[in-house]
Amino acid sequence: MRTYLDFEKPIADLESRLEEMKRLAESSNVDVSEAVVTLERSIDKLRREIFENLTRWQRVQISRHPDRPYTLDYISLMCDQFIELHGDRTVRDDPAMVGGFAELDGQTVMIIGQQKGRNTKQRQHRNFGMANPEGYRKALRLMKLAEKFNKPIITMIDTPGAFPGLEAEERGQGEAIARNLKEMFMLKVPVICIIIGEGASGGALGIAIGDRVYMLENTWYSVISPENCSTILWRSWDYKEQAAEAMKLTARDMQEMGLVDGIIDEPLGGAHLDHDFMARKLKETILKAISELSDMDPQERISQRIDKFCSMGVVVDSQVSH
Incomplete structure (x- = not known):
């Protein structure tokens, strides 16, 4: 239904x-x-x-639709083969972060993404898509493995944030995300990042440093969710709609501010209405980006990647007196 x-x-x-x-x-x-x-x-x-x-808040609602395709849905629909890899080789496996080698039309890639659950049991198992430090360390291990075999890396972002629990902080949540940011800048293989649902805070950014960063049409990307922003500013969730408008967090907003490289159109009504169509669009975008990036020299890719992110948020004051 x-x-x-x-x-x-x-x-x-x-x-x-x-x-x-x-x-x-x-x-x-x-x-x-x-x-x-x-x-x-x-x-x-x-x-x-x-x-x-649609208002910005309505797009946030669509990004969270319970029938929306998640990372494993896209992998199943896009890939001819997929071998999931587990564990961070330090603590344990993190079901909120999935990844492994996959084959897209004969092209071997490493796909990594956050995974939510469809029902209560799955959501608990996947921790609602909120990764622990070992999830980010697993993601980095897989990225390094892809680099070793010279395979492109695809990341799919869909998280309300990294897990904020005490045990996650004790095991180094901030350090794990920071290390991912540093290491992703220096990866020698093409890196393509796609926000497929929610893109919240460092939990999203921890796997979102890439040569190409795309957003699906009805997704959002911000340092904080509208509800939490409303709670901080107004001490209540009741102003989440106003917060969403002020935050300018939609795909269109991100593209206008130069923070993402492109928007992938969804079917009218949202990606949840046609999983097959959305998977085809995603696959086309990924293969096109790989084709464009593969011809570049690795050092040139790294330089462009660093320049792209370093230019974000830079303000030049032309009125400074001499």
Whole structure:
């Protein structure tokens, strides 16, 4: 059964009427084909009106849709083969961070990404996509393995943040993320990063330093979630919508500020409505980026990667007096 978000209620009401009309036609042999076509057109028009005028908070809601494809869904749909690798060789494996060698149309790549769960049991197992230090250390181990065999690295970001628990801090959460940032700048192979859902704080950035950084259309990328921003500024979650607008955290905002390299279009209504379509778009983007980056000299790639991120947030004051 499809899950509707709050702002999709008008669409849900019309689709419910459409289903009732179809059931009535089947049970009574009444020809309602003309009415069905009219109602379907109304639904398409309404859906287009709603999704062409989404607020930033509504895009945040879509990025969290429970039916949205996660990292392992994309791997399953895109890859001809996938061998998952486990463990950070120090503490343990972290199910919130998955990764391994995969084959995309004959091209061997290393895919790494955060993984959420579909139901309560899976969410607990995956820790809601919030990685511990060993998750980031596992990711770095896999990146170094890819570099050793000269294979491109693909990362998929979808996390509400790195796990903030006491035990994670005791095992060096901040150090693990910081080391990833440093090491990812120096990787000699192409690195392509894609925000497929939520991109929150250092938890996202810990696997998001790349030659190409893309965002799906209905995703967000920011130092903090709108709810937590609202809590800090207003001592309440009630202002999360205002916070989202002020934070400018959508894919379009990020591209306008030069923080990402491109936006990958989603089906009208969100990626959760057509997993196959979204996987094809993602695969096309990845293979095109690999083709462009593979021809470059490794040192040139590294220099461009460093320059790209170092130029972010730089302010030049032209009014400085001499």
